[in-house]
Amino acid sequence: MKTLGELIEGITKPVAMSTITKKLERARSKVVGKSVKPQGIAKALESSVKKEYGVEFTYKFVPNFQGGDMNANAYYDPDADKEGDTPIEMELLFSPDDKRGIDIDNEGFDVLINIMAKNIAHELLHKSQFSKRGYVKSKPFKVSKGVDPKIAAAQEYMGNSDEIEAYGHNIAVELMNNLGSRKKALTALRNFVRIPPNVSPDLYGYLIAFGMDKNHPVLKKLVKKVILYLRELDK
Numbered sequence: 001m002k003t004l005g006e007l008i009e010g011i012t013k014p015v016a017m018s019t020i021t022k023k024l025e026r027a028r029s030k031v032v033g034k035s036v037k038p039q040g041i042a043k044a045l046e047s048s049v050k051k052e053y054g055v056e057f058t059y060k061f062v063p064n065f066q067g068g069d070m071n072a073n074a075y076y077d078p079d080a081d082k083e084g085d086t087p088i089e090m091e092l093l094f095s096p097d098d099k100r101g102i103d104i105d106n107e108g109f110d111v112l113i114n115i116m117a118k119n120i121a122h123e124l125l126h127k128s129q130f131s132k133r134g135y136v137k138s139k140p141f142k143v144s145k146g147v148d149p150k151i152a153a154a155q156e157y158m159g160n161s162d163e164i165e166a167y168g169h170n171i172a173v174e175l176m177n178n179l180g181s182r183k184k185a186l187t188a189l190r191n192f193v194r195i196p197p198n199v200s201p202d203l204y205g206y207l208i209a210f211g212m213d214k215n216h217p218v219l220k221k222l223v224k225k226v227i228l229y230l231r232e233l234d235k
Contacts, residue, residue, distance in 0.1 A: 011228045012128045014169050015053075017117050023049045024113040032109050035101035038094045045090070045116060054081075054127075055088045055120055065095035068102065070112065074119040076126040082135045088123045090116065118173055125166045138162045141218075154209040159218045167202050168225025172233055174200040175226070182230050192223055 026048040031041055038059045046057035062071075073091040081087035094102070104112065129138070141159030143152045157163060175185035178199045188195050193214050197204035203226075210216045 011168070011225060011232070012125050012132075012165060014121055014229065014232060015124050017121055017173060017233070020049070020053070020117040020120050021113055023052060024116055027113075028106075028109055031104050032106055035103050037101050038092065038098060041102070041104075042092050045092075049120065050086070053088065053120060053124060054086050055090055055123075056086045057090045057092060059092040059094060061096045061099065062093045063096060065093065065097075067095050067097035069093075069095050070102075072115060072119055074123050076123040076130075078126075078130040078135045078137075081127060081130065087127055088120070090119060114177070118170055121173070122166045122170055125169060126162060129162050129165070151209065154205075155218075158206055158209050161221075164218065164222050165225050167206065168222055169229045170202045171200050171222070171226045172229035174202060176230065176233050182233070185230055186227065189223055189226060192219075 024045065027041075027044040030036070030044040036044070038061075042057040042059045046055065049055045062069075065071075071093040073093065075089045075091070077085075077087050077089070130136075138161050141156055141161075143155045143159070147155065158167070172185070175188065175195075176182065179185050179188060188199070192203065193207060193212050195203055203222075206219060206222055210219050213219065
């Protein structure tokens, strides 16, 4: 693995996770210790970050979710950003069993805002990427011939240079959170194909999409980005 000094290509400056989390903390008193309907959770989270980061929260119910299950999808719209409209949508996913309300304790809220902060940071990186390019799309990733269509779709998305960078940040955050230090994260990256999925789900997704091939150009570029973001996360 190359040293930090040998990594020539830079990264887009991220918004600090701690800064985003601090903003999301404003919603704690409106959510924790109460039975809050999904729309109330979405409203509380949106009011905490919309002004600073341009994030709009929506919600929907997922039939196969069990009561208490929650997840989220996030989207960045460069056209809306260019026009001065709200550019980021966070779609909260709930179980239909929780339509009347869901109870979230302090521990659950911590998990929730950590997920939200990681997703917001990811989309803010896309916002910066597009802004720097004058809202022109990046060059698409060319998938090799003969790849299974399902795998090809994943590779086309994940091989995009913008996504490699944004997921590089995601993975750096996951490694820091789950391994506890930059040093341990860098040590693990020496043999990144052996990092378990529970330590970095996003890295594992890349490994599956690109055949666990440690020499694949996408994975090599991804790891470089992870290393550079680990340096930023320590600041």
